[in-house]
Amino acid sequence: MTEGTYLYAVARDPLPGCPPGVVGTAVRTIVRDGLVAYVSTxxxxxxxxxxxxxxxxxxxxxxxxxxxxxxVVDAVAAVTTTAPVRLVTVYEDDGQVVDLLERRGDDFQELLAQVTGRREWGVKAYTKPGGGVGAADEGPAGRPEAGEGQPGTAQSEGHACQAEAGAGRGEGHACQAKAREGRPGTAYLHRRRASLRGREHARRQALNRAEHIHRALSEIAAAGRRHRAQDSRLSGRQDWMLLNGAYLVDEARAAEFAALADTLGGDGVEIRVTGPWAPYSFTVMEPA
Known part of the structure; x- marks a missing residue:
């Protein structure tokens, strides 16, 4: 066997004309039980x-x-309710596609009912890495800045502690602790801990902001899903992607949804809205 059947989508109606498919192949249809599969050889x-x-x-x-x-999917979805199929879904022949429509016809009908009159919108939220919280102020190679914990300072305080030891044991311990505070390594560790606490606080704030945006958009959408954040090599941005969301929105509420998304940016967060698209995130079924 030298040819297979590539499946793009399952829809309710046949499209009079369709753009070329993968590797320039002609797209045709297979009809079964009220469902139309768009395929190419x-x-x-x-x-x-x-x-x-x-x-x-x-x-x-x-x-x-x-x-x-x-x-192909977008052309079909522009004229009829469509359930896209996962990229590069290939069957041995048309007969296997017919079998798919017969075995999973009810599943496809249910999916098509759920997305009728609705389109998918994408919303991404970005912020600067670390939420604007940088590393601790350090000199070259992570060394404390000049002027802090100067050589001789801790040593002098140590001698002072010894001199005051006779003033009482408690005062001697307090003085020794003060001397340790003045050491260069101790000062660096304190700043490093403060930096890490600041980064963790910024991370929690960013995650809470992303959850707030997702909840607000989901209240308008018929359904919402959060995808994994894109790698910066794919997104083309060095910013931190807080949210990579997909939302199934009634066509009548599209303007309301887009307007709400615009209001959720600001304070260091940038919102990017894309769409409308065929409902890829809400109709793709794993081949059975």
Whole structure:
């Protein structure tokens, strides 16, 4: 067998015309029990199990395949309720797709009912790394700044403690503790601990802010999901991504949702809204 069937999405209605699919293949439909599967025939020399494993390591190939996949899904979703299928879902032949529609027809119908009249919106929230809390003030190579804990200071205080020892045991201990406070290493450790406490406080504040944004948006959306934060190499930003959210929003409330998202930024947090999209985050089913 040299060809397989690539599945893009399952929808309610056939689209009169569809853009080209992956590797430039023509997109066609398979209809069964009120469901329409959008598919194309692909060469297994690229989409077979072993070749595909190698192809997925080629970022250029993967990016081009993803663009073609989403181009088809978006075209279908623009005219009919659509359930996108996971990227690079390939079956042996059309017969397996027919079997999928028959076995999981009720699941697809339920998904399509849930997203009817709704689109997906993406919301990302960014802030500066560490929430603006930097490292402790240190000199080069992490050394305490010049002028703090100067050589001889702790030694002098130590001699003073010895001189005062006769004044009473308690006073002697207090004086020795004061001398330790003046040592360069002790001063550095105190500043380092304060820096770490500040960073942890900033981290907790950022997490609480992200949760607040997500809850507020979810109150308007029909459903909301938080995805893992994107790696900076993928997002193209060095800022810290606090939130990578997807929200299923009624088309009638789209403007309200976008307006709310805009108000949730500020105070060091930047909000970026994208969409509307086909409901990728709310309809993709794992192949059974």
């Amino acid at each position: 692909v060469p297994l020399e690229q989409f077979g199990e072993e070749p595909l494993r190698r192809s997925l390591e080629d970022l250029d190939w993967l990016a081009e395949t993803a663009r073609a996949h989403h181009r």
